[in-house]
C-alpha cells in the first residue's frame with residue numbers, strides 16, 4: 001500500500017479522504033496520528049496558497065508525500081466571505097455551529113434564493129520530497145439555506161443546499177457527498193495528475 005499523509009487535523013476531512021483514497025490502495029495517515037505534529041499558520045490570501053504552505057511544511061517535516069486541503073465557503077452576497085476564513089469565521093475557537101450561525105445572521109434579511117448563491121471550494125496541494133508541488137481546485141455550487149438541516153458531514157454542510165440535488169449537504173449520505181463535493185472533484189483531478 002502507498003502511504004500518504006493528509007496534512008489536516010480536521011476529523012471531517014480525514015474521514016472523507018479515507019473514504020475516497022483507501023479504495024484506490026492508499027494508506028491514509030493524518031496529523032491526528034502524530035502526537036508531535038506541527039501547526040502551520042494559514043497566512044495565504046487564497047485557498048491555493050494555504051494548501052501549498054500546509055503541504056510543503058508537513059512534507060518537509062516528515063519526509064513523506066503529503067496532500068494538504070485548504071477549503072471553505074464563498075457566499076456571493078458577502079463578496080466571497082467567509083472564504084479562507086471559513087474555519088475561524090466566528091473566532092479562533094473554530095466552532096462549526098458558531099460559524100454557520102454567523103452566516104445565517106448575516107443573510108437574515110435576504111430571502112430570495114437567487115441572492116443566497118454560494119460555493120464550496122477545495123484547493124489541494126501535493127508535495128513530495130525533492131519534487132515540485134502541484135495544486136488543483138474543486139468546487140461545488142449551491143445556495144445558503146434559511147435554517148440548518150441534516151445530520152451528516154461537518155462544518156457548513158447543514159446550511160449548504162447543493163444545486164445538483166436541492167438538498168443540504170448534511171442531508172446527503174457520505175457516499176453521495178463523496179460523489180459530488182468540492183473535495184471529491186479536486187481529488188479526482190489530483191489523482192489524474194499523480195498516477
Ligand SMILES: O=c1[nH]c(=O)c2ncn([C@@H]3O[C@H](COP(=O)(O)OP(=O)(O)OP(=O)(O)O)[C@@H](O)[C@H]3O)c2[nH]1
Nearest residue numbers: 007008009010069070071072086087154155156157
Ligand atoms: O460544511 C462544510 N463541508 C465541507 O466539505 C467543508 N470543507 C471545508 N469546510 C469549511 O471550511 C473550513 C476549512 O478550513 P481549513 O481548510 O483551514 O481547514 P481546518 O482548519 O478545519 O483544518 P486543517 O486542514 O487546516 O487542519 C472548515 O473548517 C469548514 O468550516 C467545509 N464545510
Ligand SMILES: [Mg+2]
Nearest residue numbers: 010042070087
Ligand atoms: Mg485550517
